[in-house]
Amino acid sequence: MAKPNFQFQKRQKELERKKKNDEKLQRKLAKNNPADTDAAEEQVEEAAE
Template sequence: MAKPNFQFQKRQKELERKKKMEEKQQRKLAKKDRLPGSIESTSPGGETE
């Protein structure tokens, strides 16, 4: 019976975790970019005198 390669499994798990974190960061940045634009366009007092 072959021995399991724990280093390979650990590396794969680390890569998967890093990928998930990067995707989460991208979603967070996209959400952050989207929110301020919508808040500014609907802010009260937008009338000019």
């Protein structure tokens, strides 16, 4: 039987958490600045890269 790869599982969990936080930030920015949603999305995408 193969051993579980805990590092992979941990990394996947971290990525999910980061994605969820980014989406939450996007919603928060869109709520605060409804006119600037496109600009805010571009800034977050550039920061993620």
